Amino acid sequence: MSAKILDGRATKDAIFEELRPRVAELAERGRAPGLATVLVGDDPGSHSYVRAKHNDCAKVGINSIRRDLPASSTQGELEAVLDELNADPACTGYIVQLPLPDHLDSGALLERIDPAKDADGLHPASLGKLVLGEDGPLPCTPNGIIALLRRHGVELDGAHVAVVGRGITVGRPMGLLLTRRSENATVTLCHTGTRDLAAEVSRADVVIAAAGKPGLITPEMVKPGAAVLDVGVTRTDDGLSGDVHPDVGEVAGFISPNPGGVGPMTRAMLLSNVVEAAERESD
Numbered sequence: 001m002s003a004k005i006l007d008g009r010a011t012k013d014a015i016f017e018e019l020r021p022r023v024a025e026l027a028e029r030g031r032a033p034g035l036a037t038v039l040v041g042d043d044p045g046s047h048s049y050v051r052a053k054h055n056d057c058a059k060v061g062i063n064s065i066r067r068d069l070p071a072s073s074t075q076g077e078l079e080a081v082l083d084e085l086n087a088d089p090a091c092t093g094y095i096v097q098l099p100l101p102d103h104l105d106s107g108a109l110l111e112r113i114d115p116a117k118d119a120d121g122l123h124p125a126s127l128g129k130l131v132l133g134e135d136g137p138l139p140c141t142p143n144g145i146i147a148l149l150r151r152h153g154v155e156l157d158g159a160h161v162a163v164v165g166r167g168i169t170v171g172r173p174m175g176l177l178l179t180r181r182s183e184n185a186t187v188t189l190c191h192t193g194t195r196d197l198a199a200e201v202s203r204a205d206v207v208i209a210a211a212g213k214p215g216l217i218t219p220e221m222v223k224p225g226a227a228v229l230d231v232g233v234t235r236t237d238d239g240l241s242g243d244v245h246p247d248v249g250e251v252a253g254f255i256s257p258n259p260g261g262v263g264p265m266t267r268a269m270l271l272s273n274v275v276e277a278a279e280r281e282s283d
């Protein structure tokens with residue numbers, strides 16, 4: 001492996017160090033932030049991510065509230081839980097852990113979150129603010145990727161970035177974030193309709209792989225020296241597999257490990273959103 005490692009765990013820890021005094025100051029002013037999570041069903045990955053989010057809150061001093069519901073929960077039961085959290089002053093921000101079971105309407109539930117308590121930046125009002133360039137919570141994984149690149153000195157201004165995947169939590173908002181004036185990147189958003197993925201990826205200075213297809217990005221596709229970020233997580237019989245083939249580290253200039261790269265940064269940005277929202281409220 002010759003690529004430099006984009007260490008998400010160490011970067012997350014550094015961000016937590018920065019958040020801790022801000023949380024303490026909010027608490028001193030009687031504005032202690034509280035993050036709630038809503039988890040439906042038994043998906044082991046979702047359980048592990050939610051557990052990690054509550055551990056993170058404890059480390060930074062943020063109060064946390066957990067609402068776990070059975071997979072058989074109805075849309076109406078979920079709506080009632082969201083209405084309670086919207087009204088609960090101890091909950092200053094919350095998330096609905098995705099994916100939800102198929103019988104639930106995720107879009108309608110995300111829309112029911114009070115936009116002022118949208119800790120994930122996935123409410124349509126928050127995504128609208130992102131499109132318009134207004135202040136608001138940003139989607140955690142794309143924002144975490146930008147923080148990881150910036151804190152490791154990877155240039156985005158003028159860079160060509162290939163984003164692979166057009167999902168609502170990563171691909172689509174990633175393109176919007178990267179094309180803001182502050183980032184100034186040129187983005188190609190690749191998806192299942194892309195005719196020649198290898199050609200698009202090989203032109204890129206930064207590759208963000210969020211397709212959920214194990215080993216999709218191979219060393220032959222990657223421009224030598226490029227930064228490659230692996231977002232995909234697929235659970236196979238042999239364990240977890242990312243979208244980036246392990247040999248890409250021999251060609252890339254920077255690579256995010258998976259686990260240990262983008263995942264922890266997603267959690268760091270969630271807590272940042274919670275703290276920023278509490279600070280906005282108390283201004």
Ligand SMILES: Nc1nc2c(c(=O)[nH]1)N[C@@H](CN(C=O)c1ccc(C(=O)N[C@@H](CCC(=O)O)C(=O)O)cc1)CN2
Binds near residue numbers: 045099261263267
């Ligand atoms: N409401 C949301 N749901 C989902 C989001 C999201 O941003 N908001 N993103 C993903 C999952 N995700 C956040 O919830 C997430 C993914 C990965 C990690 C993480 O820390 N991963 C670790 C490994 C943890 C493990 O081994 O289980 C790592 O990569 O090192 C945290 C959060 C979909 N759902």
